[in-house]
Amino acid sequence: MAGIYIHIPFCKQACHYCDFHFSTNTRKKLQVLEGIATEIALQQNYLAGEQIDTIYFGGGTPSLLSAEALDRILKVIEQTFEISASAEITLEGNPDDLDFEKLKELKNIGINRLSIGIQSFDNAVLKFLNRAHDTTTALASFHNARKLGFQNISIDLMYAIPGQNVEEWRNNIQQAIELNPEHISSYALTVEEKTVFGKWAARNKIKIIDNDVSAEEMVLLIDALEGAGYHHYEVSNFSKPGSVSKHNSSYWKGEKYLGVGPSAHSYDGGSRQYNISNNHLYLNSIQLQKIPAIVEPLTLDDKINDYLLTRLRTSWGADLKKLLQDYQYDLLKLHGDYVSRLVDHKHALLSNETLILTKSGRLLADKIAADLFSMTCM
Structure with a gap:
């Protein structure tokens, strides 16, 4: 899709x-x-x-x-x-x-x-x-x-x-x-x-x-x-x-999308791009048949962190098997103690190898995601 x-x-x-x-x-x-x-x-x-x-x-x-x-x-x-x-x-x-x-x-x-x-x-x-x-x-x-x-x-x-x-x-x-x-x-x-x-x-x-x-x-x-x-x-x-x-x-599911118009963002699975946020400069570029965008190639860390940031905001949660198979990221090996504390404090559930935030956890969703980020390339 x-x-x-x-x-x-x-x-x-x-x-x-x-x-x-x-x-x-x-x-x-x-x-x-x-x-x-x-x-x-x-x-x-x-x-x-x-x-x-x-x-x-x-x-x-x-x-x-x-x-x-x-x-x-x-x-x-x-x-x-x-x-x-x-x-x-x-x-x-x-x-x-x-x-x-x-x-x-x-x-x-x-x-x-x-x-x-x-x-x-x-x-x-x-x-x-x-x-x-x-x-x-x-x-x-x-x-x-x-x-x-x-x-x-x-x-x-x-x-x-x-x-x-x-x-x-x-x-x-x-x-x-x-x-x-x-x-x-x-x-x-x-x-x-x-x-x-x-x-x-x-x-x-x-x-x-x-x-x-x-x-x-x-x-x-x-x-x-x-x-x-x-x-x-x-x-x-x-x-x-x-x-x-x-x-x-x-x-939130990481599917591809094209953003068109001034300031619009796009994602193709391997990179993100950001159109310029200026109507005049946008038009100047389009008139030259050029896309007025900055392209940002995504590192492996970027992909892991984007996945965590978006999926932990949702009721679908973060699939730990996908993290391991697609990104070679073993979240429990790296952050097992932290995840255990989340579960103990009822901020998260761990079900069928999927980490899902509870109502109280979603109040802290961005912080929790950041705490679980991959930092190997940063």
């Missing part, structure tokens, strides 16, 4: 927490879209002929684009790659872009999965985050999608937000459960230095939520969603049976 990610680097306005690559200046939108179409053609051999099972429009805000523009990109992909008849085709969208007519157009061009950036059902929080929608708009976008027959909808929720208490977070979770989406992605707000929140925090204008409160809110989320029938299959992701994100799962 291989996937294609398309980064649409434009937004209506800048959310105060966002450090992804985007521009609120859309004057060169058409040129960038043509550049993306050209890059797709230039990258026709990147996936070595593998069938495409997932296509994901991310950003930025892909829902800013017209259905016609999105369809143009889809057609270029279809002309360049072999697309599975059952391909998952996801569009990230903001509620304020997803009115009934827009949703109808998206369904008509083949979008079969929506990821709606609701973030919160509290209007005061949405204003604080500088989101462009309100709660009424968020609910309308979801219900209109249902009316039009979308049966695979994910919503985003954010926690650890300054000024939001645990009870308000509990209410947000309950409203999400009442909508009954197939999938929920939920992330702790991370204050990055170059964002508005980062600048506010430096001036003590906001107080960053401490790790204990963030962990409490995450545990509350896990318990509530699991109680409502959602499977916690990755640290930040929950799904109803049969509704895991196939595209994002391909990242």
Whole structure:
């Protein structure tokens, strides 16, 4: 299985927490879209002929684009790659872009999965985050999608937000459960230095939520969603049976993907590459028929560590047999005492030679993975 990610680097306005690559200046939108179409053609051999099972429009805000523009990109992909008849085709969208007519157009061009950036059902929080929608708009976008027959909808929720208490977070979770989406992605707000929140925090204008409160809110989320029938299959992701994100799962399972557009990342099994995060320089390179990317060949250590970092975040866990057979990495020989302590402290289970983190372990997933990393070439 291989996937294609398309980064649409434009937004209506800048959310105060966002450090992804985007521009609120859309004057060169058409040129960038043509550049993306050209890059797709230039990258026709990147996936070595593998069938495409997932296509994901991310950003930025892909829902800013017209259905016609999105369809143009889809057609270029279809002309360049072999697309599975059952391909998952996801569009990230903001509620304020997803009115009934827009949703109808998206369904008509083949979008079969929506990821709606609701973030919160509290209007005061949405204003604080500088989101462009309100709660009424968020609910309308979801219900209109249902009316039009979308049966695979994910919503985003954010926690650890300054000024939001645990009870308000509990209410947000309950409203999400009442909508009954197939999938929920939920992330702790991370204050990055170059964002508005980062600048506010430096001036003590906001107080960053401490790790204990963030962990409490995450545990509350896990318990509530699991109680409502959602499977916690990755640290930040929950799904109803049969509704895991196939595209994002391909990242965690180490499958190949092509990223197209400014700042997009790609992986072919042996290397990663990173497109330049600058729309102007991206276009200059594409006009010269050159891929604007830095290529990073992966060492054996890189492959081992990527596997641990991604798989330990998931309910599938890290297969110790695979580590030994594919990478000659005997995790128990090197870290047996550490793994025993994880099991004793109920942070992990060791079952059928697979190391799986428990609920408490997933709160520490990145640290645990780092503690198990291979360091032979570093």
